[in-house]
Structures are given as structure tokens and as C-alpha cells.
Amino acid sequence: MSLRLSTVILPYRRWHEGSRRTWQQAEQLGFHTAYTYDHLSWRSFRDGPWFGALPTLTAAAAVTEQLRLGTLVTSPNFRHPVTLAKELISLDDISGGRVTLGIGAGGTGFDATALGQEPWTPRERADRFAEFVPLLDRLLTEDTVSYEGDFYSAHEARNIPGCLQRPRLPFAVAATGPRGLRLAARHGQAWVTTGDPKLYEEGTPEQSVQAIRGQIEKLGDACAAIGRDGGAMDKILLTGFTPDRARPLESLTAFVDFAGRHRELGFTEIVIHWPIPDSDFAADEKVFEQIATEATSQLK
Incomplete structure (x- = not known):
């Protein structure tokens, strides 16, 4: 190999x-x-x-x-799937x-509190990550996405023409x-x-x-x-x-x-x-x- x-x-x-x-x-x-x-x-x-x-x-x-x-x-610490998808498609x-997107649940460092929130527990990070990744997947593969979850929402988010890859x-x-x-x-x-x-x-x-x-x-x-x-x-x-x-x-x-x-x-x-x-x-x-x-x- x-x-x-x-x-x-x-x-x-x-x-x-x-x-x-x-x-x-x-x-x-x-x-x-x-x-x-x-x-x-x-x-x-x-x-x-x-x-x-x-x-x-x-x-x-x-x-x-x-x-x-x-x-x-x-990571989801300061990213939202809708805006991230638009930037990734552009990049x-x-x-x-x-481009390859390395993605993880995030940790407890400076990113975890920079937006004024309390640091999430490991369980909370895992919960958000479990919603973040599938939604981002959809946003990068579908022209229009609407979604209402526990942590993230998308309303007719358009990502035309999608990824080159x-x-x-x-x-x-x-x-x-x-x-x-x-x-x-x-x-x-x-x-x-x-x-x-x-x-x-x-x-x-x-x-x-x-x-x-x-x-x-x-x-x-x-x-x-x-x-x-x-x-x-x-x-x-x-x-x-x-x-x-x-x-x-x-x-x-x-x-x-x-x-x-x-x-x-x-x-x-x-x-x-x-x-x-x-x-x-x-x-x-x-x-x-x-x-x-x-x-x-x-x-x-």
C-alpha cells in the first residue's frame, strides 16, 4: 500500500x-x-x-x-453548515x-467560547457534530436544502452549481x-x-x-x-x-x-x-x- x-x-x-x-x-x-x-x-x-x-x-x-x-x-465551534458550504463550494x-475538508467535533479551546457561549460538554459536541455533518453533506450535494434540526436550520439554502468535485x-x-x-x-x-x-x-x-x-x-x-x-x-x-x-x-x-x-x-x-x-x-x-x-x- x-x-x-x-x-x-x-x-x-x-x-x-x-x-x-x-x-x-x-x-x-x-x-x-x-x-x-x-x-x-x-x-x-x-x-x-x-x-x-x-x-x-x-x-x-x-x-x-x-x-x-x-x-x-x-468544527462546529464557530461554523454553521449553511455559510460553510457556500465558502467551501467557492474554494x-x-x-x-x-479541496479536502477535514472535520471534527471540536474541543474546549479558545474557539469554544469566542462567540460568547459556554463550552459544550463532550456529549453536546457529539450531538451537534451528528447533526452538522449530514446537513453539510446535503448542502454540498443538493441544489436547494431546507432543514430544521435541534441545533441547525436551513431555509431554501441554495448552493448552485455545487462542488467541482x-x-x-x-x-x-x-x-x-x-x-x-x-x-x-x-x-x-x-x-x-x-x-x-x-x-x-x-x-x-x-x-x-x-x-x-x-x-x-x-x-x-x-x-x-x-x-x-x-x-x-x-x-x-x-x-x-x-x-x-x-x-x-x-x-x-x-x-x-x-x-x-x-x-x-x-x-x-x-x-x-x-x-x-x-x-x-x-x-x-x-x-x-x-x-x-x-x-x-x-x-x-
Whole structure:
């Protein structure tokens, strides 16, 4: 099974002060997809520059030709399916059909309270996500949608001409719980995980692999329940949140070992963060470029 290598470019720099060049370089290095986070701000970047995901991806679409583009991940925390669908259809058109929507239930970070609401409980997030994803699916595939749900409404929402990608742009659904995995099985063209967050601080790489194997088995069960082949579903690992931390980016050999172990689990795509000095994503840029240009050939 071939393994694709992608990257995440965080939107923390002004477009004309380096960000534009980074997206172009991602294409030149041969990455399959360049994603960005869809947050209003994020963790240690809270008090610094941070730009919107969809305008950034639109700009990136205009200065690249082959590179796929996407979010990892968009969530209901501050998005509404009706307005999001309109923006995604526009982005898909501008990019020439190169967009993937990474989508998840969201968390308890800054996004959860930026609109003045109280943070939702895990159950409340799951409830909203269970309504958000099917409605967004409809909005991206049907010309006109009316819907009245517990959390979201649409009244004759029109999305003509729809996505350039048919029947719609692909969803990469981030999920580990049973309800989220069922959504991934039914609506996702891909599934996304960052591993088991409970192992981040004190777990071992071996424990992480075992936990991820368990997630994949549960995804397979969710797929089987609706008659879908879970083994054929694309599986994406967003790195940087397993006990290994930055270790896979220390050398080409370390990355090939890491990627090989996870390819054996069934992953079809591994995503690494573009290096950011003096941050959790600091890495040697020369090693990063070597991984980008050489790793996949060593994994064949």
C-alpha cells in the first residue's frame, strides 16, 4: 500500500511576509496535501498573529497548481453548515477541485467560547457534530436544502452549481468515539486521528500504536455495520500528538521507521507540521525537506 505524505502549515504569518512562499514550497517539495488548522486562535499562538483558514486556503489555491488543500480540522465551534458550504463550494471552484475538508467535533479551546457561549460538554459536541455533518453533506450535494434540526436550520439554502468535485468535495472525519466513528463510516472519504490523547504525556510509542490499532478496529466495525469495507477507507494520521512528539522529524531514518509502523496499521496518509522555530513544532528544516523528498520512496 502506497503512503502519501502531507503537511500542515499554520496560519501565523502574514501572506506577503513568508506565508505565500511556504505554500508554494510545499508544492515544490511534492507534498500530497497542505492543510491548515481552522481555529480562531490556538494554544501557544494565542497572543500572536493568526489568520483565517478559508481565506488562507483561497490564497494558496491561487499560487499553486497541483497541491491539494484542506483543513485539519473544521468544527462546529464557530461554523454553521449553511455559510460553510457556500465558502467551501467557492474554494473548491477557485482551486480547480483540490479541496479536502477535514472535520471534527471540536474541543474546549479558545474557539469554544469566542462567540460568547459556554463550552459544550463532550456529549453536546457529539450531538451537534451528528447533526452538522449530514446537513453539510446535503448542502454540498443538493441544489436547494431546507432543514430544521435541534441545533441547525436551513431555509431554501441554495448552493448552485455545487462542488467541482462530484458528488462533493471529500470529507476527512476526525473521530475516536463510537458516534464520531459512525459518522466517519457513513460520510467520510477518509478518517483522521491524532492518536490517543491520554497517552500524550506518559505513554510509550508502543502503547500509542496499540491504541491506534484499536481505533482502526472500531472504525472497521462501524463500516461493517453499514456494509462498507473499512479497509478500503483512507486513513490519515496527524502527527505531533503521539508520545513520540517530534522524534519522527529528527532524521529521515527516524521518520521512515515511524511511518512504516503506522503504514502497517493501515494508514494511507501521514501529515507532518511545517517547522516553526521556538514552538512545539520546531524542527530542522533541512531534515524536514529531506523527509519530504525522500521518505515516500523509501517506504515503497
